[in-house]
Every structure is written in structure tokens, then in C-alpha cells.
Amino acid sequence: MDIEFVASFSPIVEDITGARSFYGEQLGIDFEGGEDDYAFTERLDGVKHLGLWPLSAAADACFGTPNWPSDLPRPQASIEFEVADVAAAAAELVEGGHQLLHEPRTEPWGQTVARLLSADGLLVAVCHTPHLREGAT
Numbered sequence: 319m320d321i322e323f324v325a326s327f328s329p330i331v332e333d334i335t336g337a338r339s340f341y342g343e344q345l346g347i348d349f350e351g352g353e354d355d356y357a358f359t360e361r362l363d364g365v366k367h368l369g370l371w372p373l374s375a376a377a378d379a380c381f382g383t384p385n386w387p388s389d390l391p392r393p394q395a396s397i398e399f400e401v402a403d404v405a406a407a408a409a410e411l412v413e414g415g416h417q418l419l420h421e422p423r424t425e426p427w428g429q430t431v432a433r434l435l436s437a438d439g440l441l442v443a444v445c446h447t448p449h450l451r452e453g454a455t
Contacts, residue, residue: 319407325429325447326398328358328369330376337370366450371396376441380419380433391439398431398443400450407444408432 331337349357358369374384431445
């Protein structure tokens, strides 16, 4: 698998007000975008996209429900690795013995993504994110 860059890192939070206060007010991160409880910035050097992802939104993205399954570890964060071919990367992970939470699919914002939980409970994705690539408009 050829990882091109880290597309996104997001702490997964249950207390969005507290998280916005900590990351925004205490650390001084300016979140210029977001929808509903999701806040993000793409203006912080060193990372293409940093978000505060509510647990309910992470559960919805993976399982289509706002409730994280009780039989799976609750993830603390999400990291997304940009690859050229999501289907091939996902197949490589499955061949390596990993179980995907969902097959590769294209999200409404144009990102193609497949997700899994790492052994230590980190929500990991292989993805292709057109708007974060060099020369994207």
C-alpha cells in the first residue's frame, strides 16, 4: 500500500462544547468550517484536515446509526490515510487479516473511504479525498 499523506486527524468527542472550548479557546485553533456539531480547519500547518468529530457522527458514518455498537471499542480518534486506490488498499487490509467496518464508498463530499478499527481502538481509514490533493480547487 502506498500512503500519500495523512488526509485527516480528528479526536472523536462526546462533549462537543467542551472540545470546542479546549481546542478552540485553550489551544487557539480557529475552526473555520463545520456542519451541525462537526467543526474543522484546513488552515493548520502540518495537517490537511483537523476535525472534532462527534461520536454519534462517527457511528453514523460507519454504521448508519448515531449509536456506537456496545460490542466494539469506543474510538478516541480517527486518522485517514490518503491512497490512490481505496478498493485496492481496503483489499490489502482484508488480506492482512483486518475486518472493515464498511466497504469502500463515496461520501456526499466526494471522499471515497473504507474504515476499520485498529487493535488499540483507533478508527482508521484509507481514503481518496479530491479536495485535499495538490492543485485541487
